[in-house]
Amino acid sequence: xxxxxxxxxxxxxxxxxxxxxxxxxxxxxxxxxxxxxxxxxxxxxxxxxxxxxxxxxxxxxxxxxxxxxxxxxxxxxxxxxxxxxxxxxxxxxxxxxxxxxxxxxxxxxxxxxxxxxxxxxxxxxxxxxxxxxxxxxxxxxxxxxxxxxxxxxxxxxxxxxxxxxxxxxxxxxxxxxxxxxxxxxxxxxxxxxxxxxxxxxxxxxxxxxxxxxxxxxxxxxxxxxxxxxxxxxxxxxxxxxxxxxxxxxxxxxxxxxxxxxxxxxxxxxxxxxxxxxxxxxxxxxxxxxxxxxxxxxxxxxxxxxxxxxxxxxxxxx
Amino acid sequence: xxxxxxxxxxxxxxxxxxxxxxxxxxxxxxxxxxxxxxxxxxxxxxxxxxxxxxxxxxxxxxxxxxxxxxxxxxxxxxxxxxxxxxxxxxxxxxx
Amino acid sequence: xxxxxxxxxxxxxxxxxxxxxxxxxxxxxxxxxxxxxxxxxxxxxxxxxxxxxxxxxxxxxxxxxxxxxxxxxxxxxxxxxxxxxxxxxxxxxxxxxxxxxxxxxxxxxxxxxxxxxxxxxxxxxxxxxxxxxxxxxxxxxxxxxxxxxxxxxxxxxxxxxxxxxxxxxxxxxxxxxxxxxxxxxxxxxxxxxxxxxxxxxxxxxxxxxxxxxxxxxxxxxxxxxxxxxxxxxxxxxxxxxxxxxxxxxxxxxxxxx
Numbered sequence: 001x002x003x004x005x006x007x008x009x010x011x012x013x014x015x016x017x018x019x020x021x022x023x024x025x026x027x028x029x030x031x032x033x034x035x036x037x038x039x040x041x042x043x044x045x046x047x048x049x050x051x052x053x054x055x056x057x058x059x060x061x062x063x064x065x066x067x068x069x070x071x072x073x074x075x076x077x078x079x080x081x082x083x084x085x086x087x088x089x090x091x092x093x094x095x096x097x098x099x100x101x102x103x104x105x106x107x108x109x110x111x112x113x114x115x116x117x118x119x120x121x122x123x124x125x126x127x128x129x130x131x132x133x134x135x136x137x138x139x140x141x142x143x144x145x146x147x148x149x150x151x152x153x154x155x156x157x158x159x160x161x162x163x164x165x166x167x168x169x170x171x172x173x174x175x176x177x178x179x180x181x182x183x184x185x186x187x188x189x190x191x192x193x194x195x196x197x198x199x200x201x202x203x204x205x206x207x208x209x210x211x212x213x214x215x216x217x218x219x220x221x222x223x224x225x226x227x228x229x230x231x232x233x234x235x236x237x238x239x240x241x242x243x244x245x246x247x248x249x250x251x252x253x254x255x256x257x258x259x260x261x262x263x264x265x266x267x268x269x270x271x272x273x274x275x276x277x278x279x280x281x282x283x284x285x286x287x288x289x290x291x292x293x294x295x296x297x298x299x300x301x302x303x304x305x306x307x308x309x310x311x312x313x314x315x316x317x
Numbered sequence: 318x319x320x321x322x323x324x325x326x327x328x329x330x331x332x333x334x335x336x337x338x339x340x341x342x343x344x345x346x347x348x349x350x351x352x353x354x355x356x357x358x359x360x361x362x363x364x365x366x367x368x369x370x371x372x373x374x375x376x377x378x379x380x381x382x383x384x385x386x387x388x389x390x391x392x393x394x395x396x397x398x399x400x401x402x403x404x405x406x407x408x409x410x411x412x
Numbered sequence: 413x414x415x416x417x418x419x420x421x422x423x424x425x426x427x428x429x430x431x432x433x434x435x436x437x438x439x440x441x442x443x444x445x446x447x448x449x450x451x452x453x454x455x456x457x458x459x460x461x462x463x464x465x466x467x468x469x470x471x472x473x474x475x476x477x478x479x480x481x482x483x484x485x486x487x488x489x490x491x492x493x494x495x496x497x498x499x500x501x502x503x504x505x506x507x508x509x510x511x512x513x514x515x516x517x518x519x520x521x522x523x524x525x526x527x528x529x530x531x532x533x534x535x536x537x538x539x540x541x542x543x544x545x546x547x548x549x550x551x552x553x554x555x556x557x558x559x560x561x562x563x564x565x566x567x568x569x570x571x572x573x574x575x576x577x578x579x580x581x582x583x584x585x586x587x588x589x590x591x592x593x594x595x596x597x598x599x600x601x602x603x604x605x606x607x608x609x610x611x612x613x614x615x616x617x618x619x620x621x622x623x624x625x626x627x628x629x630x631x632x633x634x635x636x637x638x639x640x641x642x643x644x645x646x647x648x649x650x651x652x653x654x655x656x657x658x659x660x661x662x663x664x665x666x667x668x669x
Contacts (some may be wrong), residue, residue: 005327049452055448063661064487064669065436065470069463072443076459079452086452087344090326096346097323121660121669147321153343171669179667287447295450297575298511299324302348302566309567310349324451345453351560354455359460 022148025091035067037147038092038099039108040219045085046103047111050284051238052078054118055127063121067171074164081157088149096098104289112270113200115278119124122175122182122189128168130190130197130235136161137231138201146218152228169238176243183243190239191247198262199270207267232260326375327353331361331368339371350374416603424537425479425595426499427606429489430642432442432472432529433500436490437650438521439465440657441508450511457557461518464550471543491661495651496644503586505641505650515561516583523552523619524590527612536604559623566627573628580624581632589638590616594643 009028023029030126052075059075062068086096102108113131118124136158143154175186202208203225214220222230232251239246250263273280324346330339344363347353353372362368416424442462449455473486484492503521508514530553532544565572591613593601600606621631661669 048449052447053456059446059661060440060442060656061666063491063667065466065473065490067669068443069466069470072446072459072463072466075446076363076456076463079455079459080363083345083360083452083456084343089345095323095580096326174669178669179664181664182667268669291448292448294448295454295511298450298454298565299348301572302564303324303351304572305564305568306349310351331668346451352453352564355557355560357459359456359615363460384565399418 002156004165007178012215015147017216020144020146020218021090022151023146024148030217032213033219034092036214036217037150038089038094040154041085041092041111041150042094042099042102043111045082045089046108047114048078048082048085049103050110050114050288051127052082053284053287054114054116055124057118058121058124061121073093074128074167077160081160083161084153084156085150088147088153090177091149100292104285104292106276106285109274110284111200112274112278113196114284115273115280116193116196117279119192120185120189123193124187125168125171125175125186126189126193128164129172129238130168130170131200132161132165132191133235133238134197134200134231135147136165137206137227137234141222142216144221147286169242172242172244186242187244194247195269196273197263198228198232198265201225201231203267203270229259232262236260324348326380327372328375329353329357329361330371330373331357333368339369341356344375347372415651416600416605418652420599420603421479423600424605425476427477427597427600428472428479428540428550431501432469432476432489433498434504434521435465435469435472437498437500437653438504438517439463439469440653441504441506441517442514444508445514445646447552458514461554461557464554468543468547468550475543487661495646495654498646498650498654499605499642500646500650501586501589502633502637502639502641502647503583503589505653506583507585507649509579510580511561512565512572513579513582515558515565516576516579518554519558519562519623520583520587520620521590522551523623524612525617526555526611528607529613531607531612534604535606540605562623563630564626566624566629576627577627577632580629581634584632584634585637586639589639589641592639592642 010030013023013027013029013033016027023033030141055071055078056075058070059071062071086099089099090096099108103110113134117125139158141162143151143158145151145154170184172189175182177183205211205223205225208224211220211223215223234254236246236251248263250261252261254261273281276282325348326344326346327350328344329342331342332339345356345360347356350372354370357370357372361395362370439462442458442465445455445458445462447455449458469490470486473489477484477486477489501521503517506513506517526548529548532540533548535541535544562576566576567573591609593608593610597606597609601608606618617631624631
């Protein structure tokens, strides 16, 4: 039987990418394409799961029943998004359990934004408005990513997340136009969350070595800097509408470029937090590990019952 | 890679209230089909009512290879998504 | 709609607060599981249960506020009453414990809720009727969810079985409170507005017994504790729960959120 060499397979594969034909789970793909995607999708999923913690922190203290319901639904959606993404990653040849293990041992990462603490109720709004806003900016671009299951997960997630971003904005609007204490709470929150939100898009393009290959394979569609710029341009007028200032003295409209200029990002802080030295890194993983460990007897019981009462055909065979 | 002790994977198909057929919406993990249906209701239909849900163990799904052009490609396998023992991710692969 | 008079309306208000507080407090307990559930699918499921109960609580509390004619909103009632003014069952304010205790608590409560809402769907009070008609569908789903887990945990491993037994031992003594008929309640029952709680006990015990049996569990032979949650006498747990729940809202008395 004539076997196609990997070289021509790669060419055929690249042609599909260039023709914007989606890659699906059973298609041949270069080893590195598969592993890059597994890592990226898994880390995206981990971010959703870890993201439940800083927001979940305020559910029991939500200051109105309506806000409590909204926040509960949001955190629930995040679990759901994590599940959609793990499902997409699994189509590439890994088990969810293995991915969760990699998260818990630190072998895979999650978005560093969630290493910051939610110190006030306003932070719930800031996460909705800024963090989800940044995520949507990134995810919208990813709805055109080359791998089918990932792109489709992005479409579903974007739809649900835009809802959350609006609610974050609305929460902050209420605070900004409320009592003096509420306004201060909101402003303080933005002062702490603005720069970390900009860091969500990752290092500047010139400092991102993997970008070129990811772009060639259609995994990444828009560069970090461009996404960051889009986010700033979208958010500045929203901040104005909120009546809150952004903590950047260099932030200004540039008439000639038609975009906003903004100040320098503290990349040392970013590297530090990514490397594990953020305010909440240890706590986030500790909490995740504890939930997983404490759940082991439950999953064990479920497996045991299923084996005796409802074995699947493959288990019986 | 350590042999993970996860719960089995189920593929979920949902027919909306006005839909004509079940559409694949994604997958989830559950120990048995009853829990899978419960979980599917929470995960994939929580924004609407009156939907019909099918769950199928991922290992029970068989498919043809859409791009099968005969001898140039691997013969179509039995599984749509790889089975844990069918495809091993090499240890040194950076995941 | 039956005209209950001032005294009757006050009784109905208390009754509505009671079943509303049950939902509010249990919802709160379930929401404490966020990001801590045994798996991600259960995170989604428990949040659904919490959201359903919160929705029921909001409807019931809002109605209680109307009946009071005090102008108190759902938030006023949730955030400004002290524990002595809460009328929930002791069962729902118990800490979550492990997953076995949470599921057992939910099985016991939701089985009761299906029967309660089922009966209240025939209430002579239109608002109660409406809330119950919607609530009974949600409660059925809750009961189903709790029953599925009860089977798997009761008849799972030795460890899960032991945990379920411990949970039943701990919670069973609090179940009688669901079926206590208080003097004021009789008047509402006669008016067709409320249901006689003691009527719900036989079907409840029968259903629970059947579920437990399929789960290789038994009704524990332990006496009922005296519970006066409906009269504002709670366990020590409620104070802590409310302190956390109410703190932010109370810290900003004039604020809108």
